[in-house]
Amino acid sequence: MSTPVLHIVRPNQAAPAGSSAAAPLKVSIQASALLQLVESSYHEETTRTTGALLGIRSDDGSEIEVVDSYIVPHQQVGENLTIEGGHHISQYVLSKRTNPDLALLGWFSTSHELDAYTGLFHDFYSRGSSISVHPHPAIHLTIQTRDSENNIIAPKLISYVASPVGASGALAAHLNIEKVGSYAFTPVPNKVVYSTAEKTALSWIKEPTKLALPTGNAVELVTLSQELGSLSGLVDRVLAYTDKVISGEIQGDEKLGRELLSQLSAKPTSVSADALEKLFNHHTQDSLLVEYLASSIRTQLELSAKLTSIVQSEI
Amino acid sequence: MSFAIVLDRYFSESLSEYAVLLDAYTETTEYSEKFADLDENSPGVYQQVLSTLDVLNSLKDKDFEATYNLLIHILTLSGEAESLIKESGLLEKLVDLAPESDGLLAHSRSSVKATTIISVLSSIFNLIPETSALRIAILKDIILVTKKSSSASLLLPITDNLKLWFEAAGASQDEVKVALVDLATLFAAEYPKESLRLSKIIVTSLPNVTNEDATTLIGKVLSSGDITDIYSYASIPAVKALASGSEFDQKVSQLVTICNSVELAQYEQFQTANSEVFAKLNVSPEQLYNRLRVLVISKWATKKQTLPYSKISTELSIPEDQVEEYIINCIKAGVLEGKLNQSSQVFYVHRVSVVGDFGLEQWKLIRAKLNTWKGSLKAIKETVDQAKTKKRAGQPKEQKVAA
Numbered sequence: 001m002s003t004p005v006l007h008i009v010r011p012n013q014a015a016p017a018g019s020s021a022a023a024p025l026k027v028s029i030q031a032s033a034l035l036q037l038v039e040s041s042y043h044e045e046t047t048r049t050t051g052a053l054l055g056i057r058s059d060d061g062s063e064i065e066v067v068d069s070y071i072v073p074h075q076q077v078g079e080n081l082t083i084e085g086g087h088h089i090s091q092y093v094l095s096k097r098t099n100p101d102l103a104l105l106g107w108f109s110t111s112h113e114l115d116a117y118t119g120l121f122h123d124f125y126s127r128g129s130s131i132s133v134h135p136h137p138a139i140h141l142t143i144q145t146r147d148s149e150n151n152i153i154a155p156k157l158i159s160y161v162a163s164p165v166g167a168s169g170a171l172a173a174h175l176n177i178e179k180v181g182s183y184a185f186t187p188v189p190n191k192v193v194y195s196t197a198e199k200t201a202l203s204w205i206k207e208p209t210k211l212a213l214p215t216g217n218a219v220e221l222v223t224l225s226q227e228l229g230s231l232s233g234l235v236d237r238v239l240a241y242t243d244k245v246i247s248g249e250i251q252g253d254e255k256l257g258r259e260l261l262s263q264l265s266a267k268p269t270s271v272s273a274d275a276l277e278k279l280f281n282h283h284t285q286d287s288l289l290v291e292y293l294a295s296s297i298r299t300q301l302e303l304s305a306k307l308t309s310i311v312q313s314e315i
Numbered sequence: 316m317s318f319a320i321v322l323d324r325y326f327s328e329s330l331s332e333y334a335v336l337l338d339a340y341t342e343t344t345e346y347s348e349k350f351a352d353l354d355e356n357s358p359g360v361y362q363q364v365l366s367t368l369d370v371l372n373s374l375k376d377k378d379f380e381a382t383y384n385l386l387i388h389i390l391t392l393s394g395e396a397e398s399l400i401k402e403s404g405l406l407e408k409l410v411d412l413a414p415e416s417d418g419l420l421a422h423s424r425s426s427v428k429a430t431t432i433i434s435v436l437s438s439i440f441n442l443i444p445e446t447s448a449l450r451i452a453i454l455k456d457i458i459l460v461t462k463k464s465s466s467a468s469l470l471l472p473i474t475d476n477l478k479l480w481f482e483a484a485g486a487s488q489d490e491v492k493v494a495l496v497d498l499a500t501l502f503a504a505e506y507p508k509e510s511l512r513l514s515k516i517i518v519t520s521l522p523n524v525t526n527e528d529a530t531t532l533i534g535k536v537l538s539s540g541d542i543t544d545i546y547s548y549a550s551i552p553a554v555k556a557l558a559s560g561s562e563f564d565q566k567v568s569q570l571v572t573i574c575n576s577v578e579l580a581q582y583e584q585f586q587t588a589n590s591e592v593f594a595k596l597n598v599s600p601e602q603l604y605n606r607l608r609v610l611v612i613s614k615w616a617t618k619k620q621t622l623p624y625s626k627i628s629t630e631l632s633i634p635e636d637q638v639e640e641y642i643i644n645c646i647k648a649g650v651l652e653g654k655l656n657q658s659s660q661v662f663y664v665h666r667v668s669v670v671g672d673f674g675l676e677q678w679k680l681i682r683a684k685l686n687t688w689k690g691s692l693k694a695i696k697e698t699v700d701q702a703k704t705k706k707r708a709g710q711p712k713e714q715k716v717a718a
Contacts, residue, residue, distance in 0.1 A: 003445045003483045004476050005317060006437045008457075008469050009430040012380040024472060116323035163434075165320055166332045166385035167339075167378075184320040184384040186434075187441060221703045228696040235689050242682045252678055255547055258669040261677055264684040265667060276695065280702040 005187040010062070011163040013137035023062045024188070027139060027159045030055075031194035031202075033066045038155055040071055041110040041145040048111035050074060050121055052088060053141060054095060054102040064139060065193075067102055068095060074121075081120050085130075092131050104131065106139035112158065114142075119181030122162055137161060140185065157192070160185040318441035320388040326355040329392075330364070333385050336378070337370050346370075361393050365403040372412050376427045383435045387442065397443050406456050409436060413460040429464035433457055450484040458497065467501050474498065474513055478520070488523050495521075496528075503535075511535045518553045526560045529553040530567050534596035537574065537603055546673065549575045566592045574603070577610045577670055609641075609648050613667045616651065624660040 007024050029037075033055070043049045051071040057064050070091045074083040092104065107125040109118070118140070126138040144156040162183035200223075238260065245252035322329065330353060334346035346367065353360045364386070374382055390396040400406065414426045440453045454477065461469050477498065481491045495517050502510040514532040518524050529551070536548050548554055549571050557568035566589055573581045586593070586600045593600045611631065616622060627642070628635040642662055645651040652666040669677070 003479050006440045006454075006473065006476075006480070008437065008472055009433045011434045011438070012431065114319040114321055116321055119321040119323065163384060164381040165322060165388060166329070166381055167336050182320075182322045182324070184388070184438065185318065186438060187317055221699060225696060225699045225703060228692060228699060232689060232692045232696065235685055235692060239682065239685045239689065242678055242685060245678050246675065246682060254550055254673050255544075257673055257677060257681060258546065260681050261669045261684075262666055264681060264688065277698045277701075280698055281705070284702045284705055 005189060007186070007188050011161060011184075011186045013161055013163055023060065025062055025064065025139075025161060027064045027066070027141075027188055027190035028193045029066045029141075029157065029190060031192060031198050033069055034155065034157075034192050036069045037108055037110075037141075037143045037157075038145060040069070040108070041143055041155075043071065043110075047076065048109050050083075050107055050109045052092065052107055052125065053105045053139070054099070055105045056101065057103055057105060057136060061136060064105055066105060066141070068099065069108060070095065072107075076117065081117055083121070083124050085124075089131050103136075104133050106133060106141065108141040108143060110143055110145070112142045112144040112156070114160075114185055116181060118185070119183050122183055123181050126162070139188075141190070157190055159188050159190040161188055162186070318438050320384060320391070322388055326389070326392055327353070329385060329389050330354075330360075333364070333382070333389060336382055336385070337367055340374055340378075341370060355392060361390065361399050362403075364389055365399065365405065368403065368405060368408055372408055372427075374427075376431055379427050379431050380434055384438070387438065391442070397447055397449055400439065401449055401452075406436070406439075406452060410456045410459050410463075413463045415463050429460055429466055430469070432460055433469065436460070445480070445483045446485060448484055448486075451481060451486050451490065454480060455494065458494070458501070462501065467505060470498065470501070471506065471509060474509060474516075478516065488521055492517060492521050492523060507535065507539060511539055515548070515551075519551055524553045526553075526557055526564045529557055530564060530596065533557075533567055533571060534598055537570075537596060537598040545571070545575050546670070563592065563595065567596065574607060575670075576672060577607055577614055579604075579607060579611055582607060606648070609645050609650055610670050612641075612645055613650050613670050616664055616667045620664055622662040622664060624662070627662070 010023065010025055033053075040049045040051060049071055051069055053066050053069050055065045055067040072084060072088045072091070074081060076082075095102065104125070107121060109121065122138060122140060125132055127134045132138070140160040140162065142158050142160075144158075145152060147153050162185050165182045165184050241250075242252075244250045245257075330350050331347065334350040337346040338344055349363070353363070371382060371386065387396070390399050393399060409432050412427055413429050413432050436453050436457050440450055440457075443449055458470065461467050477494065478491055481494060486494075495513055499510045499513040499517065502513065511532075514528070514535055518528050518532045532551075533548065533554065536545060554568070554571060557564040557571075559565075560568070570585060570589075570592065573585055582604065586604070590600070593603075608631070612627070615630065624635060624638045627633065627638050631641070633641050639655060639657075642651065642655060646653070650668045650670075651664065654663045654665070656663065
């Protein structure tokens, strides 16, 4: 879908605590959760892998942040769907122990198709299991990592909320209508959020693994030096652009120019080059001292362990 | 993938549920009997279903959306939901249903909420393909509903996408413009910033812009609280074209030039000679003057690091005891950044927004500054690298105790 979905009011959701306000929903997915989801999609032996989404729900339920997820196995034989509820419960209890703040938000599926099973799954997470999002409405997230020709594509995430279809509650019971798994899924916008720290970590992961990476706190200096390198690379790029503008090769973007001039004229409380060098050397000396002390202590400990074992064998 | 309804059922089951729901509301058995023998192959079955719209529309808010979902599901089974919806007048009836009230909160118990109607409309919108012309009608209807129920704030999130949707659905440029202008007028009173943004979209990205659009935009810019980026409007081709327009257009163009170059003296002259221009643009000349006064400091603060209060006072003819207040206003407007030093009566400039003309001279300045930055970065990198090698040399060797 190339144009965004229209979502300005929250649909009437099939849950007691849903729809208290009409403000549109915002779903954000943390980068680490996205990685988990992408990983889940490679387990694909059957038609889909599904699991639970954990995260934070704002008080009015209009902002939902997916932080964590786990896979819940299921079997799909003919028209029957068996979800391993026991696994779901034990996983939930485990994650609750490590992260008591995270609540169950809904579920994900690696199949981007919505079919009758989707409704059954949604039932399970909305109210079917002893651990479900009830009374809050559940969200559903689909992740697509391959296109129709089975080529790997950038993960495509679509999130949905479900609203009831036809009769519901007491009326449905009264009329004896089977309501299991009938939902209208409304797409809601979502976005992936990440922090600078995660981005830096990712840039390290991207590096070839067999590179001789420095260990200990030398990493800090190497990273700093690399960052400085990339920063001067950026400065070079801007400089090349500016040169082109001055030589009349291209028409300069006035807005960009103004912003540049105003930012470059910024005068932060600067440190002189000499003072900086002095600070750096001090820092290096300090960290060397700490490393030296740590290493001596380790040697001492090893020595004492050896001695103890000798003394004990003597006795 | 977009809006989808999952139901593991046969057509007749859905239809009978729909009939039963209507019966439960009307307290008869009329619809169950009427629909009992129908299936998806019966001729005119969908027309019959759609003939119940009036009953459906009298449902209470609680059941409204769910029942509509069921109806939409039944219609999608026909494979031609789009034309059925169009022919049945379903959209028009929904719009008629929208409550007329003074806001989102005011609604009577029995009537259907505006948000519910919009929700149904957006479900249909998301259901049909993005190239369908029906989408244009739905968007217009949603705007109508919000107008009727005075809930324009609901539309704020769609301003960015409106043009995209219209174009994908094959709307003509004139239609897009009418809708955007409509929305901009709707927002004008309550959300001037959004309205300004829409006007800018109209003037910059549509081909059929008139001088009137451009003057409307300028009026909004000049009366808005923030005019630090007036240059970005002055450089829009449609605004530049005002210079060769009617007498009024030319005056507006002149005013933009004066504001852009922040010439206070010229402004005062212009103001006394052309008060009718301000009235027509709906701009308060006094407020605009105050904004320009805030901007004027950046014209000569760019090259300085410190500004004594006394200098600001003489340069801008402000009484010395009001200098601090003036600077704080400048900082608030985003023109300046820096520190005030009360004891020595000096302002330390950290950053100044660039106003006035921007040309080759300024680009050269940027180049010079960039070169300085490059030099300092290199020096810092050398220091760091030195520290790195020093550290590596000084690292203690791992000592192992021989077994």
